[in-house]
Each structure stands twice: as C-alpha cells, then as structure tokens.
Amino acid sequence: MAKLTPRILKQCARIIGKENVLTDDLSLLLYAYDCSLSRSRPDGIFLIRRAEVLPPLITLLNQQHIPFIPRASATNHAGGCATLNGGVILNLTHLNRILEINTEQGYAEVEPGVVTENLQKELEPLGFFYAPDPASSQICTIGGNLAQNASGARCLKYGGTLDHVLEATVVLPNGNTLRLSRQDAGPDFIGLLAGSEGTLGIITRLKVKILPRPEHIKTFLVTFPSLEASIQTVSTLVARGILPRCVEAMDKTTTRAVEDFAHAGYPTDAEALLILELDGNTEQVDKETSLLEELCAQNGALQFRCAKTEQERENLWNGRRAAYAAMARLAPNVMVGDGTVPRKELPQTLKKVREILTAQNSVASLLFHAGDGNLHPQIIFDERIKPDVIRAKQTLKQILQACVDCGGTISGEHGIGVEKRALMAYQYDKPTLDLFAHIKKATDPNSLANPLKILPIHYAEEARPTQGVPPAYQKANEKFSAGEPFRIVGKNSRLKTEAKNCLSTNLFNQILDIDTANYTVTVEAGVVVKDLLEQLAQHRLFCALTPSEGTIGGAVASGCTPWIYAHLLGVEALLPDGSYIRYGGKCVKNAAGYPLTRLFAGSQGKFGLITQLTLRVFANQLDVPTDKPFQPLQPNVWWNSLKQTLDPAGILQ
Amino acid sequence: MNYDSFCELNFKNPKQHLSVLETPLGMRSFGQSVAFCNRCGLCLQSCPFYLLSLEETFSPRGYNQAIRFLLKKVLSPIRSRKKLQELSVSCTLCGRCMQACPGQVPTPQHILELRRLLDKRFLPFTLYFLMRLHSKHPKIFYTLARLGLSLRRIGVIKLLRFSGLSCLIGMRWMNQLDRMIPRSSKNARKQWKELLQTKEEAPSLIYIPSLETELFLPEIGINMWKLACINHRPALWAHTPTGLFEYVYGNLREARKQVKKIIEQVDTLDKKEIPVLTDSIDVYNFFKQAASLFEDYPQWKERAVQFAQQVVFATDLFPEDLKAPTPFTTPVALEYGALFSRQTKPFQTIEQKLHTLFAENFVQCRDRQADLPAFGYSFYAKDKATQIRALALRPLENQHVGTVVVLSGWAMMEVSCKKKKTLPSLKVLHVAQLNG
Structure with missing residues (x-):
C-alpha cells in the first residue's frame, strides 16, 4: 500500500474539489475514531458531496494503491472506520438525499x-x-x-x-x-x-x-420472577404463533439503573422484565393480546400492564432507550457487546455471562432482544485506566466466546470491524475463514477497500479446529478431486438438465434436526421439499416453501424461491478445492463475516455443493408465493471474479 | 491514577479557564467531564452546526475529542490554533447536544473553556482590540464607542460602505456589526441619558446594565429600570464591565478581577445583601456560577457564593399582576438561546408568565430548532451564521409567530438582524419590555 503523496492529493482535489480535502492535524485526529476504542490516524479526509465523483476518485486511489475507508456517522461499536494501515477516509454524510x-x-x-x-x-x-x-x-x-x-x-x-x-x-x-x-x-x-x-x-x-404502518400497536410491560421464565414466555409465544413486533428484556440490575435515571415506571422488585409490542389490525391485536396475557400468566408473570395512552407507551420505550444512558452516566466509557445465541440457549448463556461478570469483577447491565437471542451486555469502564480497559475487553471476549460455545455468534448486528476480528477465529474454522478471505480477494484484489477488517490476521494458526469433510460427503469430495467438470443437481426438477456428468444430492436426504423450542430445522440438501413440509406438519410447523418434488438444496440454490433466503440461518457446503465450510446455525441473526447463506443462495451450484441447511420455521402457515421459473444466471463482475477464485478449474458447470 | 494533570488546557496559565465544572451530574474536573464523552454520537443530529456542515470536526463529538487531544498533548494548540479557533467559534453554545447526550456531557461548557483559552482571539483584530480596551481602559473605550455611534448616526459608516472602504481587510466586520446594531430612537437615548445621571443614596437594588444595553439598546435599559422601580429603589451602575466579553468569553483571570471589583463595590454599600440586577441571561447565568471562579481562592469563595445568591433577573421582579403591553393577536414564542444552560430558572419563570399572559397564543418552538449563534460567530463565519439564524427562525416562521421574546440584548440584536429580510413583521421583545 502506498502513501498519500502531495501529488496524489492534488489529483484527488482536482476530482472532488480542493475544499473537500482535509489534511490538517485536527481533522485527521477527529476522523481517527468511531464509537469503539479503536483509533488510528488517516492520511487524508475526502468529503464526498456528490456520488458521481466516487468512480473517478476510487479509480485513481486504486491506481495509486491508496486504501480508502467509507464512513458516515461512525456510530459502530467495532472499529469499522479505523484506518489501520493509513489511507483516506471517504466521508459520505453529505450524500443524504x-x-x-x-x-x-x-x-x-x-x-x-x-x-x-x-x-x-x-x-x-x-x-x-x-x-x-x-x-x-x-x-x-x-x-x-x-x-x-x-x-x-x-x-x-x-x-x-x-x-x-x-x-x-x-x-x-x-x-x-x-x-x-x-x-x-x-x-x-x-x-x-x-x-x-x-x-x-x-x-x-x-x-x-x-x-x-400497522393499524394498531399495543405495548405491554410484563414482569417475571426469573429471567428463565421470561425467556420461556417468549419461546411459548412464538410456539403459539404470535410474532411480536418487538420483545425486549432486561434483568434486575438494568431495570434498577434505568428506573433510577429515567423514572419510566418499571417495577424494580422483579428479576426480569419484558417489553412486548404487538401490531396488526385491531381484531388480530385484540386476539393476540388475550392469548399473550394467558401465556404470561401460565409462565408465572407477576405483573401484566398494557400501555393505555400514547404517553404511557412512550414512557415504556423511553425506559428501554435510557438503558444505555443510565450506564453512560456511571463511567466514562461503555462497551457494548452484541453476541447472539439461539433463543432457547439464552438462560444458559445468561448464567455464564453472570459468572464471567462476577469473576472479572466488571459492572455491566444486561438487556437483550429476547426474540432474537441477541444479548447486549453494557460493560462500564474508564479508558484512561489501562487495567480497566484490559478487564473490559477480557470480559467482553469471554462473553462472546460463551455465546459461540452456546451455538451462537460473536456479532448479531454490530459487525466485526477490528475489535472482534480476533474472535472470528474462535467462531469459524480455517476453511470458512479462507472462504471469507477468498471473497475479499476476488472482489478487491489489491485489498484497498477498508482493509484489514473482519478477518483475523493470523487466523491459520488460531482458527477453530477443522473437522474436515463429514464421511457422508466423502464421495462428493472425491468427485471434486477427480477434476472433471460436472453439474450439481437435486431432483433435476427445476434445472431440467440433460448433462450426463452430474452429482446428485439425492444421497443426502436426512432431516437432521427439528428444533421445536427454537423454531429451526436442519436438513441435508437432498431432502425433498414435500417430505420436509410433511415432517414439519407433524410437529405443527411450517416453512416458507410450497410443496414440490424438488429438493430443499435445489429450492435454495436455483433462485426459484428467493423469499426463503430471509429464513436461511446456516449453511454447510463443500467447495471445489475440497474444503468444507460451516456457516451460521440456529441464530436468528449473524453479522460475523460475509453472509455465506446469501452467497450460495441462488448460486445454482456453481460455487460449491450445499450439503446442509438450517432454516427458520414457524408455528403458523405463511403466505408463500408460487415458485418462480428457473432463470439462467446473469453473470456480473462479482460473479465472474468469485467463480474464478472459488472454482478456477471450472469443475462446477 | 491522578487525572488532575489532564484538567488544564494551558499549563503555563492554568487559571485562564475553569478547572472544575458544574455539570448536570455534579461537580467534575475539566478532564473528567471531557472523558465522559464516549463517542456514541447521539449528539450529532442535535447540533445545528453539524447539520449544516456534516463534518466530524464541527460536531459535539468532535469538539470533545479535540479537547481530549489537547489535554493529552496529542494536539498542539500552537500548530492547530487556526483550526481550533474555527472549531471553538463554530459551536453556537446552544446546549442541544447536552440534552441529547446520554451522559449529559456539558460540551458547550467545554467549548467555552476553549474559547477562554483562546481569549477573544476569534474576533476580528479591531474588535478584539476594542474589547481589550473595554476591560483595561473603559473610559477610552466608551469615548471611542460614543464617537463611533455618533459617526454612524451622521452617516459615516454608510459613506464608508458606499465608497467601498469598509471592504478593506480589518474593516469588514464593521458592515456586519452595522447590520446587527439597531438604531435606537432619539427619545430613548435621551431618557437613558437622564437615567444615567440619576443618583440614589440608599438603593434597595443595583441595576448593572449589560454593554449592549448601555451602548445600543437603551429601550431595554429603560424598561428594566421601570420594572425595578415597581418594588425597589434602584441604583444604576453604568460603565461597569458587564459584557459577555469580560466574563463569558474572556480570560478568566480578568473575569475574576471584574467580579471582584463588583463585589467590592457592593460591599461599600450599607446593605451588603442587596439584589444585583442584570438584563442579560448570559451574564445572569455567569454570575450564578461565580463561586466556581474562586475554587482556588478560599478567601473569596464564600463571598462569591453569597454574591451569586444576590443576583436577580427581570423574571424575579415581575409583579404578580403583570399585563401584556398590547393585545397580541399573533402567536408569541420564546427564544431559548443562552449560554451555560437553557434550563435555568428564568426560562421556567418566563414560560409560566407567557402561558398566563397569552394562554394558547404562546407557542413553544423547541423541537429541532436551531438556536442563535453565540457572540463572535457572525464575524468569524458570516455565511454559516446567516444559515444558522435562518434555521433558528424557521420554526417561528412555520408557526406564524408574530412576537418573539428574548432574554438578552445580544439575542435581540441577532434576531432583529435576521428578521429584516425573512420575517419583517416579526416583533422582538426583551423580557423587560413585557411589563407595559
């Protein structure tokens, strides 16, 4: 990577205007941070006032090998805007139309x-x-x-x-x-x-x-004698087919801190508190309200309060919003984590988190999006005291590791940036991290766009032990090693190919797990959609697919049912180079690394063989559109470069 | 670890700014107060100047980080002086960021301390010179100021403008100031002159007019006097340094001297607990914090605390049966721009009064409203100040406000200056003028 010389600066200024190039000491320091602890001084700041200037500017920076980091409000908690190896900040806040x-x-x-x-x-x-x-x-x-x-x-x-x-x-x-x-x-x-x-x-x-906007929104405050009871209520709710608009939970420590500060009217004697919101038409909301009340009572709710006025509703939310502020007043810094676990693992994870906090002697509030299993521990510390910083970092690291141990992810919504990239090696094995690196390499060969983020630097040594290709897929692996071009098909119901050299997923047709507590199903790619739906129906579960003779792998990879992408939680796949990747799991959200489920979805088997999939299922029948007809691929730049990187020999046709 | 070393912006001259601040969450050292900004950015969208510039450098988060870098000696105040001046002046000190901040970090107060460190140097040189003169040699200043005003009255400034001479470097600020300063009526000037000559042997209240009132806005002074006369026998102490410039923006060493002078002058009276009236909300707020000036001077601290209690504002003098001067048919609004805090007692009192006086006709334009720029801004960033003033007046325009009540002479000048073009029908009233 090259340094930003005055000559290059002059050329850039010609494109974006002299007044939009900042190189003074103060500006460089002020663009060196975001909401996290990461800090590194950029070489220059370019204020982008029109999107049209970006293509020529990026071309120039690419030619000169100058790294560039896009930045808007810089509110991320992961150090995503830090310029680790110099480079320029592209300030995009002016593109606000x-x-x-x-x-x-x-x-x-x-x-x-x-x-x-x-x-x-x-x-x-x-x-x-x-x-x-x-x-x-x-x-x-x-x-x-x-x-x-x-x-x-x-x-x-x-x-x-x-x-x-x-x-x-x-x-x-x-x-x-x-x-x-x-x-x-x-x-x-x-x-x-x-x-x-x-x-x-x-x-x-x-x-x-x-x-x-929904016709009707109702907000409830429910208190419970234990955190477990509150989580169980959420699981039961989802099981009974109620999908609340929001489900927010708080523990006793947080509730007390919030109440002291915001006076939102939260009861401070309960161990756990849920704020739930239902939306829809009046009839539906009324029906769900009575069911909700009944379910909360069954799970031992101490208090069930419905916000009667808009002001009351606003008060309940003000309390939730004040959770961060309540902590921000206690110490100069707040470190916020966003580890996510499968919902049913929440009580177990919370127990571990509390143990970690006690062992580390850290003060933190715990609040979480209970519906998604997304934990937000807010650890307070003082960044001027080094041991305090080390302790806060250590606490968060252990909490995130605990989330991974419980089948979760290190990031549900804040991203990885710099702060969590070392933990990527704890969550993923080498082949999966390699795939992330390949994606980056294919789309940005010079590694100039926000370099050194997401991926740990020495992941090869630190990565989670590779489990290798499961025996069931060894045969498929052998076919890859043979090096002869072939096509991947399921039942061939959508692709309808007449090619002779095909690899069928028919052999992998096990439904591996139907998790009725967590509302997920893990299946092999060769499972026929119709059979899957029948099996699910026995458990009174539904999936966003229409019955068909095709396989689930085909439904995902063919691109005929794009609405299922949103329900894909995890994928395992065999790549042309013989590596076996594992991504995601039973978590509703995962912001750790590139979303590989989306890479394989619609890829028509050209990047690798999907072997297993984890999908979200529901307690209620969903309105599912009919499958789209199969469309051949329309390669774009990314497609070409990814194909070239992942399958250079062109084995997958 | 001892953080005290991180509390001073200027080690050579540590008493030039406050080292202990009164924050909404209690007394904190300067360094500690700045450290509580955890860069969450929740203040960004509340800052009128950030909304205009959309640059980190001119955001509350940026301000706090810049000060943090100064405290840590990462940033050199000498090398970055120009940018720091721009930054310190860009903050309008409106206090919105403090309201949006989860930790209620008093960013305006931090910027004020930075301004104090930079010591009025954000003003154009000639104006800076005049301000220095005002605090060092008030007599020469008043002579010059009167001469300037007389020249203005006979049209010399206009002549300068038409001849193009006022566009010369060092003279440009004159245009801006000329646009801002209202032309007071001959009658008011005459009345004010008479008032200045009155002498009260046994006063029950001291009225110290602000610099802007004394020189440019005699109407405010007259009304303030009338208000004081309702229940008191006031004495007018003219030529006492009472501008924003000595106290609020200036070097605090000088401010201390000036406050001491006033206290000593008060002490010469028989009744030491006599109320001290001021007509500017900014000066009032500053006097209320007088104790913080003397943190390191125990012999003065107690007296300063007592003095702070003596200070009163127009709102404290309102009679019970206050009646609006003329019937208002159009909505009335209150302008909240004030240094230190907008949540001070006078605001609450005036809000209540306005509610009683105008009932539904009183509209509150708080939400998302930009405040008026603080002093110095108009000279430093003229174009941006115009935009900020326009932002401040937009809610008034949207709610068809006919009258706006202000709490300081400076705010009156700022609003009057802008409304000339955008809202010519808008009437600006100082709070003292509410009483008939």
Whole structure:
C-alpha cells in the first residue's frame, strides 16, 4: 500500500474539489475514531458531496494503491472506520438525499448518508414505515446500516436491513459501478453486501422496502420472577404463533439503573422484565393480546400492564432507550457487546455471562432482544485506566466466546470491524475463514477497500479446529478431486438438465434436526421439499416453501424461491478445492463475516455443493408465493471474479 | 491514577479557564467531564452546526475529542490554533447536544473553556482590540464607542460602505456589526441619558446594565429600570464591565478581577445583601456560577457564593399582576438561546408568565430548532451564521409567530438582524419590555 503523496492529493482535489480535502492535524485526529476504542490516524479526509465523483476518485486511489475507508456517522461499536494501515477516509454524510418515495410500489430510493430516523419521519405522514430500527436510528445512516447489517428491536418480525434492500448501487474497489437488484438471477449479492463493512465497495445508492404502518400497536410491560421464565414466555409465544413486533428484556440490575435515571415506571422488585409490542389490525391485536396475557400468566408473570395512552407507551420505550444512558452516566466509557445465541440457549448463556461478570469483577447491565437471542451486555469502564480497559475487553471476549460455545455468534448486528476480528477465529474454522478471505480477494484484489477488517490476521494458526469433510460427503469430495467438470443437481426438477456428468444430492436426504423450542430445522440438501413440509406438519410447523418434488438444496440454490433466503440461518457446503465450510446455525441473526447463506443462495451450484441447511420455521402457515421459473444466471463482475477464485478449474458447470 | 494533570488546557496559565465544572451530574474536573464523552454520537443530529456542515470536526463529538487531544498533548494548540479557533467559534453554545447526550456531557461548557483559552482571539483584530480596551481602559473605550455611534448616526459608516472602504481587510466586520446594531430612537437615548445621571443614596437594588444595553439598546435599559422601580429603589451602575466579553468569553483571570471589583463595590454599600440586577441571561447565568471562579481562592469563595445568591433577573421582579403591553393577536414564542444552560430558572419563570399572559397564543418552538449563534460567530463565519439564524427562525416562521421574546440584548440584536429580510413583521421583545 502506498502513501498519500502531495501529488496524489492534488489529483484527488482536482476530482472532488480542493475544499473537500482535509489534511490538517485536527481533522485527521477527529476522523481517527468511531464509537469503539479503536483509533488510528488517516492520511487524508475526502468529503464526498456528490456520488458521481466516487468512480473517478476510487479509480485513481486504486491506481495509486491508496486504501480508502467509507464512513458516515461512525456510530459502530467495532472499529469499522479505523484506518489501520493509513489511507483516506471517504466521508459520505453529505450524500443524504431521499431521492424518491413510492408508496404505490412500496419503496424509497435514498443515498447512503440518509439518517434512518429522517426517512422514518418522511414516511410517517404517508402512513408508511421502514422496518429496521437500530437503537441509534436517530443518528445512524441507511448506508451504514446495510454495511453493518444492522437490525434492532423489530428484527424478529421484520428481519434486518439486508431483507429490506431491494436495489443497491456500489462503486467497486477498481472504480467501476455495479448495480445490484433482488430481481437479478444468481446469488443474492445484496445479501453479501450486508455486513461487508465497506470491504467490498462503497454503497452509493439504495432502494429500500417500505411497509404500510400497522393499524394498531399495543405495548405491554410484563414482569417475571426469573429471567428463565421470561425467556420461556417468549419461546411459548412464538410456539403459539404470535410474532411480536418487538420483545425486549432486561434483568434486575438494568431495570434498577434505568428506573433510577429515567423514572419510566418499571417495577424494580422483579428479576426480569419484558417489553412486548404487538401490531396488526385491531381484531388480530385484540386476539393476540388475550392469548399473550394467558401465556404470561401460565409462565408465572407477576405483573401484566398494557400501555393505555400514547404517553404511557412512550414512557415504556423511553425506559428501554435510557438503558444505555443510565450506564453512560456511571463511567466514562461503555462497551457494548452484541453476541447472539439461539433463543432457547439464552438462560444458559445468561448464567455464564453472570459468572464471567462476577469473576472479572466488571459492572455491566444486561438487556437483550429476547426474540432474537441477541444479548447486549453494557460493560462500564474508564479508558484512561489501562487495567480497566484490559478487564473490559477480557470480559467482553469471554462473553462472546460463551455465546459461540452456546451455538451462537460473536456479532448479531454490530459487525466485526477490528475489535472482534480476533474472535472470528474462535467462531469459524480455517476453511470458512479462507472462504471469507477468498471473497475479499476476488472482489478487491489489491485489498484497498477498508482493509484489514473482519478477518483475523493470523487466523491459520488460531482458527477453530477443522473437522474436515463429514464421511457422508466423502464421495462428493472425491468427485471434486477427480477434476472433471460436472453439474450439481437435486431432483433435476427445476434445472431440467440433460448433462450426463452430474452429482446428485439425492444421497443426502436426512432431516437432521427439528428444533421445536427454537423454531429451526436442519436438513441435508437432498431432502425433498414435500417430505420436509410433511415432517414439519407433524410437529405443527411450517416453512416458507410450497410443496414440490424438488429438493430443499435445489429450492435454495436455483433462485426459484428467493423469499426463503430471509429464513436461511446456516449453511454447510463443500467447495471445489475440497474444503468444507460451516456457516451460521440456529441464530436468528449473524453479522460475523460475509453472509455465506446469501452467497450460495441462488448460486445454482456453481460455487460449491450445499450439503446442509438450517432454516427458520414457524408455528403458523405463511403466505408463500408460487415458485418462480428457473432463470439462467446473469453473470456480473462479482460473479465472474468469485467463480474464478472459488472454482478456477471450472469443475462446477 | 491522578487525572488532575489532564484538567488544564494551558499549563503555563492554568487559571485562564475553569478547572472544575458544574455539570448536570455534579461537580467534575475539566478532564473528567471531557472523558465522559464516549463517542456514541447521539449528539450529532442535535447540533445545528453539524447539520449544516456534516463534518466530524464541527460536531459535539468532535469538539470533545479535540479537547481530549489537547489535554493529552496529542494536539498542539500552537500548530492547530487556526483550526481550533474555527472549531471553538463554530459551536453556537446552544446546549442541544447536552440534552441529547446520554451522559449529559456539558460540551458547550467545554467549548467555552476553549474559547477562554483562546481569549477573544476569534474576533476580528479591531474588535478584539476594542474589547481589550473595554476591560483595561473603559473610559477610552466608551469615548471611542460614543464617537463611533455618533459617526454612524451622521452617516459615516454608510459613506464608508458606499465608497467601498469598509471592504478593506480589518474593516469588514464593521458592515456586519452595522447590520446587527439597531438604531435606537432619539427619545430613548435621551431618557437613558437622564437615567444615567440619576443618583440614589440608599438603593434597595443595583441595576448593572449589560454593554449592549448601555451602548445600543437603551429601550431595554429603560424598561428594566421601570420594572425595578415597581418594588425597589434602584441604583444604576453604568460603565461597569458587564459584557459577555469580560466574563463569558474572556480570560478568566480578568473575569475574576471584574467580579471582584463588583463585589467590592457592593460591599461599600450599607446593605451588603442587596439584589444585583442584570438584563442579560448570559451574564445572569455567569454570575450564578461565580463561586466556581474562586475554587482556588478560599478567601473569596464564600463571598462569591453569597454574591451569586444576590443576583436577580427581570423574571424575579415581575409583579404578580403583570399585563401584556398590547393585545397580541399573533402567536408569541420564546427564544431559548443562552449560554451555560437553557434550563435555568428564568426560562421556567418566563414560560409560566407567557402561558398566563397569552394562554394558547404562546407557542413553544423547541423541537429541532436551531438556536442563535453565540457572540463572535457572525464575524468569524458570516455565511454559516446567516444559515444558522435562518434555521433558528424557521420554526417561528412555520408557526406564524408574530412576537418573539428574548432574554438578552445580544439575542435581540441577532434576531432583529435576521428578521429584516425573512420575517419583517416579526416583533422582538426583551423580557423587560413585557411589563407595559
């Protein structure tokens, strides 16, 4: 990587304007940090006032090998905006125009620097809303949300940012512009972009989904004698088919801290507290309310209170929002974690977390999005005291490791950045980390776009032990090693190929796990969709698929059922180089690394063989559209480079 | 670990700014107060200047980090002086960030300390010179100021402008100041002159007019006097240094001297607990914090605490049966721009009064409203100040406000200056003018 010389600066200034180049001491220091502890001084700051200047600017930076780091509000907790090896900061906050709001077709077109709450405010009078609601929505930007795959309290019902982006325009690290759309046949590249933290390119325009505002919203405050009882209530709720708009939980310590500060009217004697919100039409909400009350009573709820007025509702939420503030007053710094575990593992994880906090003698509040299993421990410390910082870091590390041990992930919504990249090796094995590295290498060969993020530097030695290719898939592996080109098919019901050299997934047709407590199912790729649905029906579970003769692997890889992508939680796959990757699991959200489920979804078996999938299932029948007809791939730049990197010999045809 | 070493911005001259601050969460050392900014960024969207510039350098988070770097000696105040001046002046000291901050970090107070360190040097040189003169040699200053005002009255400033001479470097600020300073009526000037000559042998209240009142806004002084006369026998102490410039923005060593002078002057009276009235909310807030000036001077501290209790504002003198001067048909709003804190007692009192006086006609334009820039801003960043003023007036415009009540002469000048173009029908009233 080269240094930013005055000559290059001059050339850049010619493109973006002299007044938009900052190189003074103070500015360089002030752009050296974000919300995390990471700090490193950039070589220059470029204020991007028009998206049109980005392609020529990036081309120039690419030619000169200058790293660049996109940055908007810099509210991330992971050090995603730190310039580790020098380079320039591209400040995108000026790209803050809402270009179009189309309520008829349900979308809004925005620039990446639009503040999430500003979009919500524009949509409110039109009777619409934008579903992702990160806690920092009043300051964070939509581009940043996609780059970090932010979600928020409403994630359980509506999903994270990646499920709400319809189109995205990206300036690639070589300066070319790539337009991605959900309509494109092929892998879900928008999904791949989510959580990429600016390492794949710079988002310059987004088309996001907007939804009509629900007719009726009811907010409840329920207290429980134990945290376990509150989590059990959430599980029972989901089991009975109620998908609340938000489910937020707090422990006693947090409730007390919040009540002392915000006076939200929370009872301080209960061990756990839930804030639930139901939305929909009046009839549906009323029906769900009575069921909710009944279920809470069954699980030993101490108090069940419904907010009767808008003011009361606002008070309940103010308390939740004040949780961070309550801690921020106690000490100069607050370290926020975002480890996520499968919902049923929450009580177990919480026990471990408490043990860690006691052992480390750390003070932290615990609050979590109970519906998603997303924990937010807020550890207070003073960054001026070194041992305090080390202790806080150590505590968070152990908490995140505990989450991984419980089958979870180190990040549910904040991303990896620099702060958590070492822990990536704890969560993933070498082949999976290799795949992340390959994706980065394929899309950014010079490693200039936000370099040295997400991936640990020496992961080869530190990675989780590789379990190798399971025996069941050895045969498939042998076929890869043979080196002859072939096609991967399931039942051949969608692809309808006549090619002779095929590898069928028919042999892997086990339903490995139906988790009725967590609402997930893990299946091998060769399981026929119809059979899966029948099996699920026996457990009174439903999946977002229509009965068909094709396999589940085919349904995901063919791109004929793109709505299932949002329900894909984990994937295991065999790659052409013989490595076996394991990504995700039973967690509802995972922002650790590139979302590999989205890479294989719609890839039509050209990147590797999907062997196992974990899907989200539901207690209620879903409205599922009919399968789309099979469309051949439309290769784009990313497709070509990824194919070249992952399958250079062209084995998978 | 001892953090005291991180409390001073300037080791050579440590008493130039406050080292112990009164924050909403108690007394904290300067370094400790700055350290409580944990860079969460929740203040960003509340800052009017960040909303205009969208640059980290001009955001509350940026301000706090810059000060932190200064404290840590990572940033050199000499090398970055120009940028620091720009940064310190860019903050309008409105206090919105403090309201948005989860830890209630008093960023405006930090910036104020930075301004004190930079010691009025954010002003154009000529103006800076005049301000220095005001604190060092008040008599020469007043002579010059009167001469300037007389020249202005006979049209010399206009002549300078038309001749193009006022565009010369070092003279440009004159245009800006000319636009801001209202032209007081001859009658008011005459009345004010008479008041200045009155002498009260046994006063029950001391009225210290602010510099802007004394020189440019005699109407405020007259009304304040009338208000004081309702229940007191006031004495007018003119030519006492009572500007924002001595106390609020200036070197605190000088401010201490000036406050001491006032206290000593008060002590010469028979009744030492006599109320001291001021007409500027900023000076009032500053006097209320007088004790913090004398943290290191135990012999003065007790007296300063007592003095702080003696200070009163127009709102404390309102009669029970206060009646609005004229019937208001259009909505009335309150301007909240004030240094230190917008949640001080006078605001609450005036809000209550306005509610009683105008009932539903009193509208609150707090939400998302930008405040008026603090002093110095208009000269340093003229274009941006215009935009910020426009932002501040937009809510008034949206709610069809006909009258805006202000709590200081400076705010009156700022609003009057902007409204000339955008809201010519807007009437600006100082709180003292509410009483008939």
